[in-house]
Amino acid sequence: MMYEFKVSDIAEEFGVHRNTIRNWINAGTLPAQEGPGRKYLMKFEDYQILCEKFGREPLIRPDSSVDLKTVSFLEAEKRVGPVLELGKKVKTLYDDTQWADECLTCGTCSSACPISGVDGLDPRKIVRMAFLGLEDDLIASDWAWKCTMCAKCEDVCPANIQIVQLMRRIRSRRERDKVPGPIHKGVMTCLERGNNIGIPKDDFLHLVEELGEELAEESCPGFVTPVDIHGARIMVTVNSREPFAEPDDLKWWWKIFHAAGESWTLTSENWEGVNWGLFSGDDEAMRTVVGRIVDNMRRLNCEMLLLPECGHAYFATRFGLNRWYPEALKEFKICTIFDLLLEYLNAGRIKVDNTIHTKRTVYHDPCNYGRKSMRAFGQAYYEEGRAITRACCPDLVDMEPNRGANYCCGAGGGAWAMPFADERVYYGRMKARQVSESEAKLVIASCHNCRDQLKKSLNQEYNLGVEVKYLWELVADSLVLPKNEINWTVG
């Protein structure tokens, strides 16, 4: 039996954009052929599989000529799993009853998760399976990897079930060579060669030096990239993807430091801020990477540590410092991009021009700086990012929901790097709708992952037609640079 559909109809049905459906057709996720009259044809079974994948009830339109009896038969057949005998399994995944046992099975988590129902993923079901000891199934499944660990589920759970920790634990139990995508490989490379991509020290030093020279020429006369400066106030880590793929992106921060007359430094080795052990569930690797940062801080005797990359880098590092290096936190402070940028603005160390970005702007709350920080550290950054954005963009609005209740961009938890693009894009439909409902033309993100998903994926997939900037990119672009003023000495 063939099922006939229009791209626009099925896009509306699935809550995604027509582009996404076309991409699915091109990629084979949706095996359909072009039919007459701008319609497509697919096997009804394939349509059912698609519905099953995205957790939806098949929609039988009057004109889709489908025999209902056959349909229900297929459905019932497919959904019944084998009989599960209880009381046989031994639980090894967790021992804190707050991870699963105390679950009320109320469904709040599932109702909150943007991709529950997709490929059978459902946080409530995962918690239930962990509780009933179905650990092998959980470890073998890709659910934990499609989850972005955004903690929306956990944030609303009335029983305080530690769903994110459970997800991470499930990830950690996956055989390492079966970890999807480059996550585990990145961790290994980082452990062996100091950064996720394995950029050699000389290449890195050469690159940052050159970039510094470019910056001095372009806008910051006298700028020299500071590396391994003893006694600098701030030590700054680097996201290896930037020197590797988008080196110019490094300059925004440098420009800001220059304008603020900051005393700061990069390090020549172990400069990686990314910490993928958080994503792969590898505590040892996470600890090692954080330990290297601690070593660098001690070696260079800096006062403050700044991780300007991803929200996860900050989260993982602060988490690791609290857990494994509490004594180090007495020696130095870890500061967020928000703390620092606000400090500059409030102290008048930088000045921004609010006439450059006049179009309507919306600020996206990254999970790691928001509700996850709140839960882990008792402190969330909601207002700071808005204050900084507002200083540059007078027409700032909010998404709904926002702050602690905000939706994840869809690429968190390593999803940006994972081979589950369909799910990631589908997940992002919530974010895309939030952005388009805000009617903003400029979206500000303060995390690499969020920015990449918004700028490089959702913007095209959902035809959002927005500009996406990093928070620091916005600040750098709005900077009022002193003309003919003294050259700031660095270090």
Next chain:
Amino acid sequence: MLETKKVGSVMIVGGGVTGIQAALDLADAGYFVYLIEKSGAIGGAMAQLDKTFPTNDCSMCIIAPKLVECGRHLNIRILTLSTVAGISGSAGNFKITVKERPRYVDVDKCIACGLCAEKCPKKVSDEYNAGTGRRKAVFLKYPQAVPLKYQIDPEACLQLKKPGSCGLCEKVCDAGAINFADTEKAHAFSVGALVLAPGFEPFNPEAAGIWGFGKFPNVITSLQLERYLSATGPTDGHLARPSDGKPVRKIAFLQCVGSRDENKCGKGYCSSICCMAAIKEASMVKEHMPGLSASIFYMDMRTHGKGFDKYYEQAKSELGVRFVRCRVHGVEPHGKNGDLRLRYINEQGRQVEEYYDMVVLSVGIETPKHMLDMADLVGIQMTANNFAAASDFSPVTTSKEGIFTCGAFAGPKDIPQSVVEGSAAAAAVAQFLAPARGKLTRGKAYPEERDVSMEAPRIGVFVCHCGSNIAGVVDVVAVEKHAATLPFVVHVERNIFACSEDTQQTLISRIKEKGLNRIVVAACTPRTHEYLFRGTLKAAGLNEYMVEIANIRNHNSWVHAENQQVATTKACDLVRMAVAKITSSVPLAAVTVPIVPKGLVIGGGLAGMTAALSLAEQGFEVHLVEKTDKLGGNSLNLKHTYSGEHVPMKVAKLIDRILLNEKVILHKESVVSGVEGFVGNFKTTLKNVNGRSRTIEHGVGIVATGGKIYSPDEYGYKTIRRVVTSIEFDKLHDLKETHVKRGKSFVFIQCVGSREKERMYCSKVCCTHSVQSAIELKREDSSRNVYILYRDMRTYGERESLYKKARQMGVVFINYELHGKPKVTANGKSIDVELWDHVLHRPLLIKADMVILAAAIVANKDAENLAKLYNIPLEENGFFQEAHVKLRPVDFMTDGMFMAGLAHYPKPVDESVAQALAASARAATLLSRKEVTLDAVKAIVDPAFCDGCALCIDVCPYQAITLVEKDAVTADGQAVKIVAINEAQCKGCGLCQGTCPKRGVYVAGFTLDQLRDQVRAALQA
């Protein structure tokens, strides 16, 4: 030690329905009451509700008579705007200081004309309307407020904040009642006991953020919805969206907002009332707006009270309310026009997105800070959930002697349970203050009755709007005009609420001014309101039977809402009939009979013993009848109460106290075999096991005959050996039976025999019981697998902590639906239990060592016999039917008879005890009087027509008629016979009148002439 001399007065803190009930019971039982209310008028939360479950009675209509009664009571002094400021002395003789905030309105001068509020320029959010509407700075709390006096809000008043800036109200008040110089007053009272009934506050969902309350105007709380639906609310009872006034077509209710949520709300307990409130509200809005769709998103439907499950089923199957088992994480705006978006997971595990016009948050209840401070001040202990701590065996007694508590302050509960506790607290106080009974009370004095026998009828007709209940359907002006045209009618007026305190005052003055001698009230049902108007007539010096009620609401506006013209015509008909009937009414003289100051309690279980002991400790002699040779009843099967108290020890103590109390006369192995008499003068015949009979005279009776466990036919109970009921399991467990002791896998199946077609009610205790057993099994051996298969977990109120504990211990809870009941089959040494997992959506198999069935509690068969003997009704499930489920939960319609315990409905220990105490308090209000005045509506024999045919004797349901010989003899020398009526036994039902072929007997107030006039009037149209 010197015994403190006990003072015969009581202070009750809180003027809600609970405090009011306690106040009335105590004042009627011989204690002077100070009723302390924090706001400007009594009534509490119930006065804010639109309708009440499960009867859909208008909340204001049923509480208003109680408010009026409280306001009028000679032995109740109401202090509004008052709080307790200090306490000293000791139990029996406390010195309590009360701080009374200034009202700025002189209550003696204020006539509640409302001119002040009309002129007041300052508007603020109205607390009574839960923030949905606005009031003035000078305001009346609500139209039926008692006392009906205005007050000035000093926070809002311009003049008080800046003298000289306004003062308009003062200028317009002709009565000169405004007093800006009013100051705070301090009072000191000596009281024997203190009752804390301050109630609760609804949870404020704004801080949690996720539900959009306070941000999206169309997200409202359940209390706000009540106000929107109420005729006295901000929209006069019309439901429109706050944002744009658009009619609501699609509405969602989100359950457990502020309850069972330790994360966003910091509250683990269940608020107990919200499930039923949501069902009621959903049903009401569907009624208000035909075609509206209502969905309730829930986790467990907790409809565990009497009549609740039936109400739930009706809402589902008859009214089409949609129930979705999923809690919703948050509310989002959909577009810009105020629509709201919800996402949830359906029962197939698929995500669904829906759009609504309005979302109602079913907010829970909590104890606010100021009440905690008060608890602290008076020095009582609170539970971890901030409710007053009490033992399950003395649920209204706080940790401090002489201080009692009741209502929602002592744990989340609904209105019936609060009323029960109000009465229970009265009993507990009366027990404690027994020696001081009657020391400080005054008697009621009415003006002398005006002789109207020589006057021509002068009828006054009062047409009630009942807010919009009547006026929203019936053209009341037309009714008023019609009434004015009727013969003998000399005065007609309309009232917004005929039952309010101010209307009673109006009635009295109209009777005096206009010389009225007959009154017709066109309003609601005489069942609830007749006695109120009778009292008003008495206060005006008229015979109380000179009032007739035309029920133009229940019989008319409620049932003909769709056809306003017909309703108006019918209202006119009803008024005309009432006028016709009252025209030929004559004053009736009430019958007074002395009261035998003794009680009879039937049933020697926990409830019966508690009631008996309570009456005895209040100083009354009590006969306690027990069918078996043992006291204790069903409580002998129980081990622990929900809060962990040891039942056998407590029951043993209670039995000791019963045996030691001289005032309790115990009749074991005895049953009731015959009953004669009536309130105040019952004669009950007991028959013991040896066949010996004994007749006991008593003034009141309390039925506490208990219930029994259902014997299941399902789940292989009668065929598989290790399938047992929960009570059987407890015994096996106690005996350390080997299968229990060595068992590794236990399955509890809930709702066995409950909540099904044949018994559509919840047995209330089984969820908690199974959870407790499961905890015990896990505590003994944590490696055991324990499963509880449930339909809805109903560990209501603070019992929720047990549910959490069981989950913490690893007990597996699996939800099943009625259409997918577990299958139990014997399989060698073990028992196979098969069912479907509600989360995994796949079949499960449990190999159980033992299956425990949480079998229903069913009514005792004996109840039928008692029902006949005392003429007290049973409901469809065989439990006794109370006079009113909401406000008279322990009374029978038959005066002098009360009930308690499982005979009324399944319930746990604490509630049985509270109900027993309540029955005792209600009984004591009669026993503490010398005599009882009976209704004068009685059958009267007309000797001119009665020929002694005796047809009426057979039909009389009250055995009030006997055949007697006249002095005369017939021509053939036979004695002439005639019937005689026992006035005290006669209920005036009229069956005799209808049966008599010769006009030999009639009912006073319903004479054939009156009925004829009424019928003629009906046909006049």
